[in-house]
Amino acid sequence: MNMKERLYQIGKKAKEASLELALMEAKEKNKILRAMAKALLTNKQLILKANKADIAHAKRRVKSKAIIDRLSLSESRIRAMSSTMQEVAALEDHIGRVEEFVRRPNGLLIGKMRVPIGVIGIIYEARPNVTSDCIALCLKSGNCVILRGGSESVKSNLAIFNVLKKAAEREGLPEGAINFIDKTDRKVVDILLRMHEFIDLIIPRGGESLIKEVARKARIPVIKHYKGVCHVYVDEYADLNMAERIVVNAKVQRPGVCNAIETLLVHKDMAARYLPSVVKKLRQSGVEIRGCAETRKIIRDARRAKESDWYEEYLDLILAVKVVNSVEDAISHIRKYGSTHSDAIVTENYEYGMKFIREVDSACVYINSSTRFTDGNQFGKGAEIGISTDKIHARGPMGVCELTSYKYVIFGNGQIRK
């Protein structure tokens, strides 16, 4: 059997298993999830051994330190993977819930019943925890999954997958429901992205180039999770203490993630009062400031921000700072340079706050809060499969409910159409 035939067979089996999985009761799915959580802990040595081989291999190919870190597992990281599985088991099960139930004038009762999507393909890069997280979220939402991880972590992923599959099938998971493709050939992805007969949705998890390539090649719906060029706009009516806490938190608390801010916008009447103190705090945390001309009149030793800085997702302790003339200018800047991820205004002015909420078209728009809350868990959804920057199907943090679809269920007593 060649690779294409093998992948199609996996797809076909997954599609068949999806019918069975869609009808599995919540308590059975949760039993499987808990068994998998346990199996991760019992088999941690096996997983760590595989991970060591991946790391050794990666180091020989002189990969960056950041990649080695993302790739590396430890006992505590495996415990975290296991905890996520337990948390997902404890989440609400959305499948079968009927929403928006209405009675029509002819007596028909019509509601929308949550159902799984079917088979979800995940194309991802280095982090091995994606393997267990995605299996947990897909299983919880009644979806089968086909995983294709990056070559750097293939041994770790395979070890995790084998441990989970064995534990899950012992507890009654239908055969073919979870799948991991251990061939790291690029062609595998190209084939998967065209298997629209068997795969209902593709979620790429990784850098922008991976996501762009997947979106370009896919013949299957893709939910994209692009970068976060997030902003805080400190308005002329901001509470300056609050604005300082929020900006420092949004930049410094975890700079390497997509919901951290990259650009600070400050109203011109606030700049002289606000910037010296917030920049001092930011610099104490090691943040480099890149400012516009107006900013550099106040923060004289700030590096000059180039046009390209406003588009940049630094994912690092760097902050671009721009002085703007009005809330309108702040909104225009965000529209032009932002990535429609997460943006915040700090203001005590009701009208400006509401204007910002209404006119900024980002997945998450904040008043008087750090952007760092854009996260499935923080939003009360439990674990997330990603943060969608798309507008079709799901936007913002995607939890288990966003991995479902619906069908209309209609209860009649003999209605016919006139």
Next chain:
Amino acid sequence: MNMKERLYQIGKKAKEASLELALMEAKEKNKILRAMAKALLTNKQLILKANKADIAHAKRRVKSKAIIDRLSLSESRIRAMSSTMQEVAALEDHIGRVEEFVRRPNGLLIGKMRVPIGVIGIIYEARPNVTSDCIALCLKSGNCVILRGGSESVKSNLAIFNVLKKAAEREGLPEGAINFIDKTDRKVVDILLRMHEFIDLIIPRGGESLIKEVARKARIPVIKHYKGVCHVYVDEYADLNMAERIVVNAKVQRPGVCNAIETLLVHKDMAARYLPSVVKKLRQSGVEIRGCAETRKIIRDARRAKESDWYEEYLDLILAVKVVNSVEDAISHIRKYGSTHSDAIVTENYEYGMKFIREVDSACVYINSSTRFTDGNQFGKGAEIGISTDKIHARGPMGVCELTSYKYVIFGNGQIRK
């Protein structure tokens, strides 16, 4: 300027206009819709003249009678187009509504605000009323639209479009918000389907081959509206009078539409009692019966159904009939041969009814009702842009609400992430 440059300029302008349109108040949009409705009536002679030219051209190319009919406008059809515009104006405006508003333990108030998708591309075939219907639904939901109709109706479409655009812009519609591409070259579609920078969603409206081609070529999310191979299953516990009314209605009331049934499934213990009478009624309405071997033992002069009949969307007065052994067999048949559009069970048995509802994975699943109700208007959504057979974003009848996305709006009072 070549065609590609021209299309990109239209896309760019539409994207810009979409920012403005997204913020337009409901009453302004409704004023524009009503002005357009009126303009259709005032300019009906102009539209009918253009339509005559299309029909004359189509007849020279010896098109089928069905196509000529779909293409033809009349005063009453133009009145119907105008009424649809008025009805859409009267619908609820979903934009700006906040749903699922929650208070998190840290005091953040988080809700989902309905927003337009942005720019919607519609690729469609013969019917000129699609031009005005799609403009109405997209405008109501705050979306800009780029229309590309079939070559058969290009003069009619252009006449309708020009009338609507003039009336709309006089009432303040942003320039570039509605667009019609009058070049019928196939290449135009290929270019549009790749303009992901400017078009957020593609909805093809037409036959299966058009939809398949669009899905294959698009680099933009597509919501597909495939065929309807719909079933009624008459269970062993059916009320036979009700089952007769429902089956006759679902087949005969309007056989040429996607929510009419193509296959009747009958429980073996009911077949001898049920089939003779229902077949008589169906034949009185001109329906041809194609039966399985068991059916033909009862209806001896029925034509033999071939394997291919079970997959067929006749869109005509033909009904395939199969005798099955159980509700499980009926569900298996629907899973194998159906198109996940609309399927019904007729039964007085609660358990079997609920089993059918749960296990049939179609956009609309009915108990004791005709499938003909799968329709935006019948579901209380007003006009529809189509009936999605996809599971991503929208399933079943798509009204104005399904043409929206959402953003999270978060109201804080200084929250930072720990």
